[in-house]
Amino acid sequence: GEEWLSFSRTSGTLSQLHETQVVTLHCSTEQLDIYPTYVVIENADNPDDLKTVLVSMEMVVSDTTAQSYFSVIVDGKAKSSAAPRTGERTGELLINMGDVYYDVLYVNRSFVVENHSSLPLHFMINHNLRRSSLTEVNFSLSNISLKVFSTLLVPPHTSTRVFLHFRVFSAPDSSQQSELKPENELHDQHVQLEISVSCHLVKDYHRVIRLSATCHPTRLSLSQTDLEFCTPRGESTALNAKPLDSPPLRTIRLEPSIQTTVVLSPSKLQLRYAVRSSCCFFNVTSEPSDCLICAADPRPHLISVQPNEAAIRQHVAFLTNAKYIEEHFTVYNLDDLNEHKQVVVRLSCGHVHQQAFSYAPSKPMYGSSVLEEQILSFHSAFMSLWDTHLTDVVNAVSSTGAPAQSNSNVEESDAPGKLHAALLAKCNAVAQDEAYSQLWFDFRHITDELVFYGMKAQTSRFVSPLANLAYKMLFRHEIFNAFTDTQHRSQQRRLPLTSSEAKTFPPLLVPWVKQLSYFLMHFPDVHSGIEPLRKLERVLLRHTRYRDHSVSTAPLSRR
Numbered sequence: 001g002e003e004w005l006s007f008s009r010t011s012g013t014l015s016q017l018h019e020t021q022v023v024t025l026h027c028s029t030e031q032l033d034i035y036p037t038y039v040v041i042e043n044a045d046n047p048d049d050l051k052t053v054l055v056s057m058e059m060v061v062s063d064t065t066a067q068s069y070f071s072v073i074v075d076g077k078a079k080s081s082a083a084p085r086t087g088e089r090t091g092e093l094l095i096n097m098g099d100v101y102y103d104v105l106y107v108n109r110s111f112v113v114e115n116h117s118s119l120p121l122h123f124m125i126n127h128n129l130r131r132s133s134l135t136e137v138n139f140s141l142s143n144i145s146l147k148v149f150s151t152l153l154v155p156p157h158t159s160t161r162v163f164l165h166f167r168v169f170s171a172p173d174s175s176q177q178s179e180l181k182p183e184n185e186l187h188d189q190h191v192q193l194e195i196s197v198s199c200h201l202v203k204d205y206h207r208v209i210r211l212s213a214t215c216h217p218t219r220l221s222l223s224q225t226d227l228e229f230c231t232p233r234g235e236s237t238a239l240n241a242k243p244l245d246s247p248p249l250r251t252i253r254l255e256p257s258i259q260t261t262v263v264l265s266p267s268k269l270q271l272r273y274a275v276r277s278s279c280c281f282f283n284v285t286s287e288p289s290d291c292l293i294c295a296a297d298p299r300p301h302l303i304s305v306q307p308n309e310a311a312i313r314q315h316v317a318f319l320t321n322a323k324y325i326e327e328h329f330t331v332y333n334l335d336d337l338n339e340h341k342q343v344v345v346r347l348s349c350g351h352v353h354q355q356a357f358s359y360a361p362s363k364p365m366y367g368s369s370v371l372e373e374q375i376l377s378f379h380s381a382f383m384s385l386w387d388t389h390l391t392d393v394v395n396a397v398s399s400t401g402a403p404a405q406s407n408s409n410v411e412e413s414d415a416p417g418k419l420h421a422a423l424l425a426k427c428n429a430v431a432q433d434e435a436y437s438q439l440w441f442d443f444r445h446i447t448d449e450l451v452f453y454g455m456k457a458q459t460s461r462f463v464s465p466l467a468n469l470a471y472k473m474l475f476r477h478e479i480f481n482a483f484t485d486t487q488h489r490s491q492q493r494r495l496p497l498t499s500s501e502a503k504t505f506p507p508l509l510v511p512w513v514k515q516l517s518y519f520l521m522h523f524p525d526v527h528s529g530i531e532p533l534r535k536l537e538r539v540l541l542r543h544t545r546y547r548d549h550s551v552s553t554a555p556l557s558r559r
Contacts, residue, residue, distance in 0.1 A: 002037045004028040005055065011044075025055065032059050032069075032201055033119060063205035070121060072197050072207040073112040073159070076526050076534050095164070095195075097213035098518070099338040102170035102186065104218065107143040107163060108455045111209060112524050113152060113197060114159035122200040123152040125162065127193050127211075135191050137211075138165040143455055151200070161525065168215045186217040219271055220333040222341050223262035227305055229254040229282075230348040251313045252320070252349060261343060263301040263331065265293045275303060276445050277329040278370055281315070282345050283308050284329045291334075303331065305345055323349045330448060337444050342452060368466060371449050375470045378442045385435055386479050393422045423482060427508040440511075446470055447515045451522050464529030471516050471533055475540060480509065484543050505543050513540045 008024035027035075036056040043049035061069065074093045095109055115121045125139050141147040143163040154160045168191060191213045198206035232255055263286075265271040271293040277284040283306050293301055312319065319325065325347040333339040397419050430436050450470065454463040474480075483505050505513065516537050523530055 002035070004031075004035050004057070005037060005039075027057050029059055032061060032117070034058050034201070058201065060201050060203040062203055066199075066202045066205040069115070069117045069202055070123070070154075070199055071114050071116065072209065073114060073524050073526060074209060075521055075524055076531075093207065093209045095209055095211045096521075097166060097191075097211065099336075100166070100168060100213045100215050101218045101339055102168055102215055104167065106166045107140075108451065108522050109166065110143070110161050110163045110522075110524055111195075111197075112159050112161050113154055115154040115156060118156045119201075120153055120155050123154060124196075124198050124200065125152060126196050128196070129193050134169040134171075135193065136165075136167045136169065137193065137195075139163070140165050159525070164211075166211075166213070168213070170217075188217075189215045191215055216336075216339075217267060218339070219265060219267045219269065219336070220273060220331065220339050220341060221264040221266050222303075222331060222343065223264065225261070225341060225343045226346070227259040227261065227343060228346045228348070229256070229259070229307060231255075251309065252316055254307045254312075254347065257306065259305045259345075260302045261305075263293065263303060268295055270294050272334040273301075274332045274334050274441075275329060276332065278449060279305075279308070279327040279329055279345060280370065281308050281311050281319070281325065281347060282306065282327060303329075303343070305329075307347075319347070319349055328452065330445065332441075332445075337441065340448065342448075368453065368463075371446070371453070371466055372469070374442070374449070375446055375466065375473075378439065378446060378470075379473050381435075381442070382439055382474065383477065385430075385433075385439060386477060389426055389430055390423075390478060393419070393426050397422050424506055427506045431508050443474075443512070443515060447519050450519055455522060461529050464533075467519060467530060467533060471519075471536065474512065475516075475536060480505075480512075480540075483509070484539065503543050504545060505540075510544050513537075513544055516540065 004027060006026045006028075008026070009021070012021045014021065025039075034056070035058075036054070039053040039055050041051040041053070072093060074095055077093075093111075095111065097106060097109060100106060113123055127137050129135055129137060138146055138148060140163045141149065141160070143165075146165055152160060152162065168189070170186060191211075193211050195209040195211060196206050197209070231252060263271075263273060273291050273293070275284060275286050275291070285304050285306075287302050287304065288299060291301070327345045327347070328342050329345070331341045331343065447470075450463050450467050454467075457463070483503060516533065520530065520533060520537060
């Protein structure tokens with residue numbers, strides 16, 4: 001029989017009608033597990049007379065030792081305390097979706113369930129939304145497609161990432177969209193809900209994740225966000241059957257020759273938009289070129305995508321070998337950069353190009369090379385802009401009679417204060433600089449690209465080298481070091497601010513820190529190459545006014 005189950009007796013005799021005998025089952029509780037088995041009772045006088053009884057036992061642990069069995073990780077942090085009581089903030093796990101938009105599906109936020117035990121554990125994950133709620137939350141094992149589950153099985157000493165598929169509807173039924181009130185009558189809405197994670201074998205214990213979001217009316221929409229190009233069926237068959245010793249191809253013919261997506265403004269209000277392309281093998285153009293939709297302008301706004309013949313001819317060997325390529329471009333609402341749409345452009349040279357495919361990169365590729373160039377170009381422009389402005393600050397303070405070495409101690413102690421005031425004034429002036437606004441847009445796009453590639457690969461390891469390059473280079477610049485106590489000060493430092501200076505970033509610099517927080521929120525795991533960025537974030541948060549809140553709430557608005 002089973003080692004965990006024993007009986008007070010294994011045989012007996014019933015000599016009279018309706019006579020009974022009691023068999024006591026003894027269960028071992030030495031090991032945490034779920035134990036199912038059948039007990040078979042045989043009639044020794046009649047082999048065909050057989051009875052079976054299903055016996056199962058679930059060995060559970062109390063909540064006092066629960067944290068040694070599993071944890072839930074959000075934004076790289078796993079609180080070990082039990083679910084907080086009402087009004088208690090200590091130990092809370094928070095996911096702030098930030099600014100979201102009605103009827104848009106968000107799939108890139110996630111949390112990690114980690115099993116610390118030597119047994120496979122089953123988890124139940126639920127939320128407290130009502131069925132009638134216009135907010136929809138589903139739990140999935142993928143952000144590419146909805147892979148739902150009833151219970152989550154996590155093997156011993158491993159972890160599983162759970163993606164949220166989150167959407168707030170503007171109407172109970174999508175068929176009612178045309179009957180909605182004008183967009184300007186839709187109001188911003190703050191959404192809050194709780195996600196509960198519990199383990200089947202851990203009694204009276206659950207982890208609570210508090211999710212919040214601020215939902216806004218949609219102002220930017222596209223007619224389609226997936227565009228596909230492929231070789232003609234006959235040519236793709238010949239292409240894949242081409243002998244290895246045959247002459248190399250000069251080019252690849254793709255069809256259709258052009259694809260378009262229409263830019264729409266559901267709000268019927270004026271919309272300024274911009275297109276940022278990361279495509280190598282396609283040319284992306286917008287018509288009309290002013291990228292401005294007005295209520296009185298009847299012109300359709302089209303974004304056209306055509307194969308880049310020159311790039312295809314140059315990389316024809318790579319394309320025939322890879323067979324399936326995925327690129328993208330992004331359309332931004334310039335009045336609210338939080339609202340943007342990414343359009344995926346797929347190129348197929350394989351046999352199964354008629355079927356949809358999704359590309360998950362596993363190593364650096366041409367797209368990451370483009371992003372690397374964008375990061376380096378951004379940093380060059382950023383340093384050039386601020387070097388000019390910081391030189392102006394130093395010269396301005398010097399020209400107003402900043403004390404020399406021989407001045408009195410009172411004047412010397414006042415020098416850093418003057419320099420600090422001049423620096424704050426310069427920050428306020430830079431905010432109006434068009435070149436600065438363009439740099440901010442470039443950096444927002446870099447962050448969005450890092451998130452895009454990281455989520456495609458479903459791991460931060462793919463983008464961690466680029467992310468470290470982007471954020472570490474940025475926050476080592478003197479404009480940030482002037483307000484921090486970092487030890488990595490440049491030897492060329494021109495702003496010798498002392499410890500008596502205010503240590504809070506001016507409002508102009510806080511959004512740059514929020515970009516780092518926003519990137520990190522998409523990768524809740526702690527075993528990754530972005531841990532140095534988490535340490536950098538903790539240093540920077542000490543110098544921001546929102547540092548008293550959870551990091552999760554930092555980019556509520558990334559503006």
